[in-house]
Amino acid sequence: MNQQTTQYLKTLDRSAGTIKTYTWALSYYFDIAGEVLGDKQYETFLAAINKMKPSTKRVLRSAVMGLYAFFEAGDPSKRSRLNKHYTQRIKTKPVMFDRDAVEKVITYCESLHHGLIELRDAAFVITLADSGLRISELSSLKRGDIDWHDERVMVTGKGEKTAVVRLSKRSLAALKAYLLERQGYAWETGKPLGSTPLFIQHGKVHTIKQMTTDGMRKSLKLRMMEAGVNVRVHDFRHYFVTMVMLSSNGNLKLAQELARHESVQTTQRYAHFANSDLDENYNVIFNK
Secondary structure, rough: EEEEEEEHHEEEEOOOHHHHHHHHHHHHHHHHHHHOOHHHHHHHHHOOOOOOOOHHHHHHHHHOOOOHHHHHOOOHHHHHHHHHHHHOOOOOOOOOHHHHHHHHHHHHHHHOOOOOHHHHHHHHHHHHHHHHHOOHHHHHOOOOHEEEEEEEEEEEEEEOOOEEEOOOOOOHHHHHHHHHOOOOOOOHHOOOOOOOEEEOOOOOOOOOOOOOOOHHHHHHHHHHHHHOOOOOHHHHHHHHHHHHHOOOOOOOOHHHHOOOOOHHHHHHHOOOOOOOOOOHHHHHHOOO
């Protein structure tokens, strides 16, 4: 990769993971179009990636267009027309999920009341379903991140973006039940209570150890088996968007804001049913 490209990557205010992805994307571009930045080369690049998955193409285009913009190369209006030409034939398909199966898992977990592990898993599943949080976001929370009074939490999500996520009364109740069972346990670390993980490992572990995303996935798979269904963990996010759409008469903009999607097209893929105050709408949907 040439020195100019390295310079461009250094200017990006992105996460290490995004920089790594962009580095791969630009290397892929140079393999196809050479190290010249021009309209003809850009079209060659678009034609070469045309059969790829839409999500992969979006990443590749984003990285390459950023490079072009940084060096003010080519004609931006022509690039825009080329992007439209090479994407207009792609029809975005909705991502299907089994809503009944997700609700069976939620109902089953609401019945779990015995011991730290059951209470933890119940709180995790209910919060996952009622907040739209990604599993990685929920797993990484600290106790001090929860604003119990205003019923919300601040999270750092995709692209290192910070956002407010609302929490339902039933998810807060489940979290409180779990933390109440845990009281006294967290003080063994000697750290301030707010800095300890919201969800921790239990069983043979006798110290405060954060529940990893992989560990929580395994626990959730166990609860799904016990409930007699098999769903993807990400289906809880689909469920969240669908419930917002159902309860707000198909308000796509509201669903987009609550799910924190950058594009309304993404929300459309999640919503399977068809700009008011977010707090009020959230309470109507999840705190009936």
